[in-house]
Amino acid sequence: MNDVSVVQPALKAPVSLKASGAFFVETVTWVHHWTDTLFSFRTTRDPALRFSSGQFVMVGLAKEDGKPLVRAYSIASPSWHEELEFYSIKVPDGPLTSRLQHLKVGDEVLIGRKPTGTLVLDGLKPGKRLYMLGTGTGLAPWLSLARDPEVYDRFETVVVTHTVREVGDLNYAALFEHDLAADEILGEMIGDKLKYYPTVTREDFRTKGRITDLIASGQMFRDLGLPPFNPAEDRIMLCGGPSVLVDLKQQLLDLGYVEGSLAAPGDFVLERAFVET
Template sequence: MTDVSVAQPPLKASGAFYVETVTWVQHWTESLFSFRTTRDPGLRFASGQFVMVGLVVDGKPLVRAYSIASPAWHEELEFYSIKVPDGPLTSRLQNIKVGDQVLIGRKPTGTLVLDGLKPGKRLYMLGTGTGLAPWLSLARDPEVYERFEQVIVTHTVREVADLNYRELFEEELPKDEILAEVIGGKLTYYPTVTREPFRTQGRITDLIESGKFFEDIGNPPFDPAEDRVMLCGGPSVLVDLKQQLLDRGFVEGSIAKPGDFVLERAFVET
């Protein structure tokens, strides 16, 4: 993996970007890492939205879309990223350290927001890989639990080591001083692994189709009258998940016209 230094002179805020300072970096595996930055008080976003994040390379901003993994109320910004060895951005971004500066776009956007969904009983957030990021934001947002009786977060990965944030869902959130009372047993975390032995194995689409997913969590199959769904992950999985929902009578929604499910199409590997 190329070791590209991100050392750079102090940056100045521009019309399109804030300049924020890295406060925390966590390398989960050789291909996955997370980081946090300071947050300008002027940045407002809804949990589930994404923003452009990047570095100045050769005097120009090099950015890509990242879901904000921290909830809208948090004083810092958190991001969850893959490492692409030859990626123009992540080959550099993976080497950031505490104290480094990054560019954060001033205009958050995205479809994975509560206002894109009609009222419902259960909220399913189905994610693969770093598609977990928006669920990290939404699962820590009290408004989610005000709107839904049950919140189910799925995370499908290739290997067990890729189940980053597992401790957050299984141990930390149930004990959190503030959120534990708000969540109150409403949150269900469902991790699955496709290439190694694990208690729940397989692609989430297959587990939905076979009914094992619903059997495992003790819920009835998808019902557009009661269930609302958010999708984020690899393109092929999104295509299959969307078709499963359409086949069951779900209608895609947007902020302009709320529906039964929403998905995010903004992400590419860079």
């Protein structure tokens, strides 16, 4: 739940989930608890579900009264994968995550039938480098896009940044640092195009600080061996906490970047559907 969740209006009457047509009922196939506050899970995927890498769907459980309790989750698996993967925080008193964190293999979850979202390649103009800047579970859409061959067809360099509070929150680091390069299908396609840039704000780490500060100081570019942001060449995607997104967006606007959408592709995109939970 990308640090944030969609505010879902209350349903006016109980709904028969399988009769409503709003959700697929899928089965949990894998659960992994990274820390006391972060976990991932996978489910089966109905063949009828089609989505673009980077989009989100409504995910949830049925309440005792039959109503669905759902929130927006970015799909962490690529569009070609036969299963669906999600990356979530655990909120002890959260209406959904207080229950969702106890999922076990074999449990059923609700998956919305209508994926949507702005973090898709078609919202961007052609460019040379693609930056995917994420904080917390805002890494989720990058997990999908970084495993999508089309990303590497469109861009010469692909940078994934992940800013977290503690080192233990750098989940999926092994995927970016080792697994993707070793993948027998994706490895050759990715080659040396993919660069992973983890940063930590509250503990000592090789790269410490907010991503906004590392961009402003130029440290991120020096560390990566890349030139500073240039609207003529660099395309950027943003996902994470609302306050960070506000600052990142302003940095880009100050550099002359233009926000894009499916209707009018631009230099950068961010997900507007989320609010703080």
